Amino acid sequence: MKKVLIVDDSEIIRQQLSRALSEAGLTVVEATDGVDGLEKVGEHDDIALLILDINMPRMNGLDMLDALKRNPRTASVPVLVLTTEAQNSMVARAKQAGAKAWLIKPVKMDLFVNVVQRFAA
Amino acid sequence: MWSQDSDIELKIAALGASACIDLFGAYGLTLELGQTARMQTSERLLSGSIGFVGRRLRGSCLLAAGEKPLSLTCPEKDGALRDWVGELTNQFVGRLKTKLLSRDIEVFVTTPIVLAGVHIEPLPRSRMEPFVFKSSAGEVMAWIEVETEEAFVFGSERPTESGIEGDILVL
Numbered sequence: 001m002k003k004v005l006i007v008d009d010s011e012i013i014r015q016q017l018s019r020a021l022s023e024a025g026l027t028v029v030e031a032t033d034g035v036d037g038l039e040k041v042g043e044h045d046d047i048a049l050l051i052l053d054i055n056m057p058r059m060n061g062l063d064m065l066d067a068l069k070r071n072p073r074t075a076s077v078p079v080l081v082l083t084t085e086a087q088n089s090m091v092a093r094a095k096q097a098g099a100k101a102w103l104i105k106p107v108k109m110d111l112f113v114n115v116v117q118r119f120a121a
Numbered sequence: 122m123w124s125q126d127s128d129i130e131l132k133i134a135a136l137g138a139s140a141c142i143d144l145f146g147a148y149g150l151t152l153e154l155g156q157t158a159r160m161q162t163s164e165r166l167l168s169g170s171i172g173f174v175g176r177r178l179r180g181s182c183l184l185a186a187g188e189k190p191l192s193l194t195c196p197e198k199d200g201a202l203r204d205w206v207g208e209l210t211n212q213f214v215g216r217l218k219t220k221l222l223s224r225d226i227e228v229f230v231t232t233p234i235v236l237a238g239v240h241i242e243p244l245p246r247s248r249m250e251p252f253v254f255k256s257s258a259g260e261v262m263a264w265i266e267v268e269t270e271e272a273f274v275f276g277s278e279r280p281t282e283s284g285i286e287g288d289i290l291v292l
Binding site for chain 1: 147148195196197200201204205207208211212214215216218219222227230232284285286287288289290291292
């Protein structure tokens with residue numbers, strides 16, 4: 001089963017996404033912020049896709065994305081950003097860092113699952 | 122020099138009110154603007170507060186509601202309402218940000234703080250009072266306080282390349 005890492009400081013959001021993805025047959029790992037996210041990436045070497053919030057304490061999503069891309073071991077893991085942010089400058093930064101998609105909350109779960117399955121394939 | 126311009130505050134507050142109605146609507150709860158600026162309920166409220174700052178604009182947003190509207194809108198049954206009110210406030214400010222972006226106004230936000238209490242009400246520095254909405258599940262309050270610098274311009278709304286809520290942008 002493909003493994004997905006969800007990085008979001010909202011427990012509700014993590015639960016919601018985790019439930020939808022588990023029901024779709026994916027294995028889910030959760031992290032509460034960018035620091036936790038990098039630790040989880042280090043612990044799981046089989047992550048097929050990352051779903052990344054932006055505004056989080058300790059380390060935000062864009063900084064975590066930069067860290068992932070600097071590490072040759074994690075640079076090719078696909079990343080989907082899931083956030084309330086819509087600024088072009090942030091989207092551009094994420095694109096430059098290699099993110100595959102930018103999803104603006106709230107997203108419909110069926111659409112979200114389809115996008116995840118597409119990029120985790 | 123920072124100051125509170127009542128005309129600009131009213132315009133931004135109106136965007137905030139619209140954002141709040143849209144937000145709760147997206148989670149299945151219809152809000153209607155009430156007649157007073159004070160919540161009538163005596164029940165315990167949860168509230169989230171987020172600050173924001175941009176070029177020549179800074180302010181704070183507050184969202185407050187009782188357990189019923191929060192439980193009803195929470196996507197996870199029995200979800201932790203403290204967490205949910207923080208996330209709702211985050212999405213509330215996110216929607217306001219998108220509306221500001223369409224007017225070429227860019228702001229950056231803090232992470233939310235969450236408070237609980239009875240009779241939570243802001244004490245505004247200006248005359249900008251909160252919006253109190255009625256719904257089938259009880260009251261919801263939204264409040265925005267804003268300061269601007271002299272050269273701040275509240276631009277006209279224009280189509281933006283930025284996405285809106287629910288959008289998926291493939292990069």
